[in-house]
Amino acid sequence: MDVAIALVACIVTLPIQCVIAILVYKNLGRPVLFRQARPGKDGKIFMLLKFRSMKPPLPGSPVPADATRLTSFGRALRASSLDELPSLWNVVKGDMSLVGPRPLLPQYLERYTPEQNRRHEVRPGITGLAQVTGRNGIGWDEKFQLDVKYVDSRSLGLDLRILAGTVLKVVQRDGISQPGMATMSEFMGNLTPGGGSSPIEENESNPSST
Structure with a gap:
């Protein structure tokens, strides 16, 4: 069902994706696509x-904070979720999958507790229980608890409710970023007391050209 629905959605949204690609090129230049290694199932x-x-970022310069690289066009694109x-x-x-825990960064793998690492027992999703609950407006601990809850209780009915909730979240543009951040702070796990975060943000820090 995932593959069939996604394939139809790819075909239906292809004209929209072409328009967005042109707008990204005009507003941000190349590369148009952001490609990054992420851990899956x-x-x-x-x-x-x-x-x-x-x-x-400029070649040879340190990667600046996301807030300094996020333009008004980029903010609108992210708020609409069309970048996905x-x-x-x-x-x-x-x-x-269409529904599942969001894929995060590979360096987080060694920072998870065994319970948090259970989020990789299923394929990651474009949307998930954590996203319809609070998106980036909730903390890492709550996100991971919701990811594991999804792993333990996943069903077709739950997936359909999450997909419906995702549409509502997108329309409301709720929880696009963590409070006080341009996107979401880095998950540090046990590297900081209480599993806190550092000022480094995780989105588009090391994009690959395409």
Whole structure:
């Protein structure tokens, strides 16, 4: 069902994706797509696809904070969630599902507790229980609790409720970023007391050209 729905969605949204690609090129230049390694089911690494929403760092310079690279166009693209459309191809390829825990960064793998790591027992999703509950407006601990709750209680009915809730969240543009941050702070796990976060943000820090 994931592959069939995603394939149809890819075909239906192809004209929209072409328009967005042109707008990204005009507003942000190349690359149009953001490609980044992410862990999938059982921690297997795949390349996540999204439309780029930030300006690239200057060659040879330190990567600036996301807030300084996020333009008004990028903010609007992220708020609409249209930057996620290329991820449908990840679903078609079998790297992701429509619903599941969001794929995070590979360096987080060694920072999870065994319970948090259970989020990789299923394929990651374009949307998930944590996203319809609070998106980036909730903390890491609550996100991971919701991810594991989804793993333990996943069903077709729950997936349909999450998909419906995702549409509502997108329309409301709720929880797009963590309070006080341009996107979401880095998950530090046990590296800081209480599993806190550092000022480094995780989105589009090391994009690959395509």
